[in-house]
Amino acid sequence: MAIVLELLSGKHQTIKYFKFDKSEISIGRDHHCDLRLDDPYVCSEHLRISQEADNTVLKFQDCHSVNGTEVNGQLAQIGQLYGGDVLKLGRTRLRVINSSQAVAATLPLSRLEENLSWLSSSALAIGLTIGYLVLSLVSSFISSADEYRLATMVPTEMGQMALLSAWPLLFAVMGKVFNKESHLVSQFNILWLALFFLYGLYLLQKILSFNLNGAQGLMWIEFAVFSAVLSAFIWLSLFIAFHQTNKRRNILTCSLSLLLLLPILSVALLDSDEFSPRPEYDATLLPPVYQILPVKDLSAMLDDSAELFVEVQQQLAEEQSAHD
Amino acid sequence: MLFFLALFSVFCQGQQTAQNLFSHYQGALYQIRLIELGSGNKSSIGSGFQIDKAGTLVTNYHVVSDYVYFPEKYRMEYLGADGSSGELQLANFDVINDLAIVNKVAPQPDADFFALGESLPEQGSEIYSLGNPHDLGMIVVPGTFNGLKKNSFYQRIHFTGSINPGMSGGPVVNTQGQVVGVNVATAGNQIGFLIPLNKLQTLLASEDKKPLPKEEYKATIRLQLLDNQQKLIARLSEDVWQSSVLGQARVPAGIGQFLSCWGDSNSANQEALFLSVENRCRLDEQIFLHNGLRTGGLEIEFEWLSSDYFGQHRFYSFYGQSIAGAGAGNVASKTDVTNYQCQQKSIINQHGVTMKTTFCLRAYKEFADLYDVLFIGATLDHRTQGLISHFTLAGVSKDSALKFTQQFMGAISWQ
Numbered sequence A: 001m002a003i004v005l006e007l008l009s010g011k012h013q014t015i016k017y018f019k020f021d022k023s024e025i026s027i028g029r030d031h032h033c034d035l036r037l038d039d040p041y042v043c044s045e046h047l048r049i050s051q052e053a054d055n056t057v058l059k060f061q062d063c064h065s066v067n068g069t070e071v072n073g074q075l076a077q078i079g080q081l082y083g084g085d086v087l088k089l090g091r092t093r094l095r096v097i098n099s100s101q102a103v104a105a106t107l108p109l110s111r112l113e114e115n116l117s118w119l120s121s122s123a124l125a126i127g128l129t130i131g132y133l134v135l136s137l138v139s140s141f142i143s144s145a146d147e148y149r150l151a152t153m154v155p156t157e158m159g160q161m162a163l164l165s166a167w168p169l170l171f172a173v174m175g176k177v178f179n180k181e182s183h184l185v186s187q188f189n190i191l192w193l194a195l196f197f198l199y200g201l202y203l204l205q206k207i208l209s210f211n212l213n214g215a216q217g218l219m220w221i222e223f224a225v226f227s228a229v230l231s232a233f234i235w236l237s238l239f240i241a242f243h244q245t246n247k248r249r250n251i252l253t254c255s256l257s258l259l260l261l262l263p264i265l266s267v268a269l270l271d272s273d274e275f276s277p278r279p280e281y282d283a284t285l286l287p288p289v290y291q292i293l294p295v296k297d298l299s300a301m302l303d304d305s306a307e308l309f310v311e312v313q314q315q316l317a318e319e320q321s322a323h324d
Numbered sequence B: 001m002l003f004f005l006a007l008f009s010v011f012c013q014g015q016q017t018a019q020n021l022f023s024h025y026q027g028a029l030y031q032i033r034l035i036e037l038g039s040g041n042k043s044s045i046g047s048g049f050q051i052d053k054a055g056t057l058v059t060n061y062h063v064v065s066d067y068v069y070f071p072e073k074y075r076m077e078y079l080g081a082d083g084s085s086g087e088l089q090l091a092n093f094d095v096i097n098d099l100a101i102v103n104k105v106a107p108q109p110d111a112d113f114f115a116l117g118e119s120l121p122e123q124g125s126e127i128y129s130l131g132n133p134h135d136l137g138m139i140v141v142p143g144t145f146n147g148l149k150k151n152s153f154y155q156r157i158h159f160t161g162s163i164n165p166g167m168s169g170g171p172v173v174n175t176q177g178q179v180v181g182v183n184v185a186t187a188g189n190q191i192g193f194l195i196p197l198n199k200l201q202t203l204l205a206s207e208d209k210k211p212l213p214k215e216e217y218k219a220t221i222r223l224q225l226l227d228n229q230q231k232l233i234a235r236l237s238e239d240v241w242q243s244s245v246l247g248q249a250r251v252p253a254g255i256g257q258f259l260s261c262w263g264d265s266n267s268a269n270q271e272a273l274f275l276s277v278e279n280r281c282r283l284d285e286q287i288f289l290h291n292g293l294r295t296g297g298l299e300i301e302f303e304w305l306s307s308d309y310f311g312q313h314r315f316y317s318f319y320g321q322s323i324a325g326a327g328a329g330n331v332a333s334k335t336d337v338t339n340y341q342c343q344q345k346s347i348i349n350q351h352g353v354t355m356k357t358t359f360c361l362r363a364y365k366e367f368a369d370l371y372d373v374l375f376i377g378a379t380l381d382h383r384t385q386g387l388i389s390h391f392t393l394a395g396v397s398k399d400s401a402l403k404f405t406q407q408f409m410g411a412i413s414w415q
Helices: A111-115 A122-142 A150-164 A166-179 A184-212 A216-241 A246-273 A298-323 B002-028 B061-069 B197-206 B214-238 B312-323 B398-410
Strands: A003-008 A014-020 A024-028 A047-051 A058-062 A069-071 A078-081 A086-089 A092-097 B029-036 B042-050 B056-059 B074-080 B085-094 B099-104 B126-131 B139-148 B157-160 B171-173 B178-186 B191-196 B242-246 B249-253 B260-265 B275-282 B287-290 B293-295 B298-306 B341-348 B354-363 B371-379 B385-396
Touching: A058 A069, A122 A150, A122 A184, A122 B312, A150 A166, A166 A184, A166 A216, A184 A216, A216 A246, A298 B341, A298 B354, A298 B398, B002 B029, B029 B056, B029 B061, B042 B061, B042 B074, B042 B126, B056 B178, B061 B074, B061 B085, B061 B099, B061 B214, B061 B287, B074 B099, B085 B197, B085 B214, B099 B197, B126 B178, B157 B178, B178 B197, B191 B197, B214 B287, B214 B385, B214 B398, B242 B275, B249 B298, B249 B385, B293 B385, B298 B312, B312 B371, B312 B385, B354 B398, B371 B398, B385 B398
Parallel strands: none
Antiparallel strands: A003 A014, A003 A092, A024 A047, A047 A058, A058 A078, A069 A086, A086 A092, B029 B042, B029 B074, B042 B056, B056 B099, B074 B085, B085 B099, B126 B139, B126 B171, B139 B157, B157 B191, B171 B178, B178 B191, B242 B249, B260 B275, B275 B298, B287 B293, B298 B385, B341 B354, B354 B371, B371 B385
């Protein structure tokens, strides 16, 4: 059996790890001490920790130090130590480790991580960033009806991209803090890839909605696909930033996605009942080449319109019976 | 000199007539008040006039519309020039021509009354509008009869003279003091509109002396609306629809002589990257049902859009923005109508015009079989040109709506 201690940072992150194959150790500033601490608030011989030969219980004794010893925040002269206890000597924190306790299970090395190594390519990141800028400029050009000034649009679009960058930066910072690796390039790459993918879906949705004339179910399919893409994006961001179990990552993905999707969903569900003097309809118009489904003739349209009268009347009857 | 004397005497005569009329007939003029039962205060006022010995008064429908809608919440009263007052009972009304007939519950046998004229006066004759504007007391406004308003489906007399809001329901009389119309609306400076005599005569003739029971008010409104919309759509569809050129399209124009139309274009705007030429027509009058509900209106709009600067994708994006956000042509609230429901289709008409159509409907909650219709069509036959066709119909039946839609869509063609 050995005495095992961890030197902790101010935020209780492990900085250094010490293992002593002795039954008794001394801690202090003196050069003779087993664990030498370079802390001016620690006495030359501050604390002794001993271990009985037959059990795992550790005992400690403060050597009449000037600033005393705190165990889990409580000043103590003498006593017992258990795994996980935090000692404070001067400004230094040490965590006691129960060396007989098993460590956490090994995380399986993910194949996916190997397969995603191409995401860390800086050349790709530069390409995607420029590509996304071009895409947003083209998109804003197409939707503008006034004279298009590139000189004013470039800063606007770049500003929006800077706002979007908050997401990968946040994950990169968290990755750096918790795992000492930021993976900033990968985070940016998946952001731009997700946005490209969403833009493609948006175009597809426009073509579908133009051909299917804003069919009712389409909105829910759209929402489901959008949710799936968003969840996948969050999952990947987490995957790249942190080493965590799949279960924990899935739970985090679900809760983050819900947090972002619930407001959208509640808005869609809430305002459906409001009275409005304006009808809700799909105003998407696309050039004739996108008209894929065959067009109907006038009489078919009038027949469908006649059906709409029946539907409106039915809904009114339902409303009135619910009211009575 | 003789001429000036003659002119002066005419002027004096005019003055005298007005004074005579006022002194002679002020006993037959009344203020009509609606008293809200909960608070006991008057909630609205208008004018009215007696037309027979039995105590029959004529006023505007819109003066008593709150009572028609909520008979259990209001009571109607008259107030005479001599301070006499009493309760009124609703006998009949005509929402289309904004007329109502009310009876004194306790008629005074010796009260003055106006005689109805035989016919409308000659164009240019002096007529006098009587009423009670702003709750100030009875006044006489002299004016000129300028014939029936041209191009109107809902017939009105064009009157030059100022009718003020509280004068609604007051009589308009000729120099003999005979009623030739009823005040209804003002169109601004010195232009007023009156309900012509014949509408009042028709309503009086249809009345079988028994007052309408309260439960039948809504049903009566419904029947009047159904009958009116049927006449309106029939007149529209009987008309030969001429066509006029708008961009590369031919669109219906001069539908029904009673629509007022105007055009607009942005060709003067040097900075615009597209050309927009508009052609709008509508019925000037709507039917007032109550404060939050008008109906009986019709709007037709065509807009030709084309651009030499835009590519097809940019043009169609702009084109789509141009058809977004259309709204109802008439005022209506949640208690009156349902929300719109729409149906969208890409169709091709008999002239080979392909268009994306949006057909929206909302039903009247209290008047079964009546709907507001909104239609938008956008042609899909050109790369950077398009025609938007749009109409709204307020208060029409299913048959009328479909008939009009069919005729409207069939009237659009390419040059």
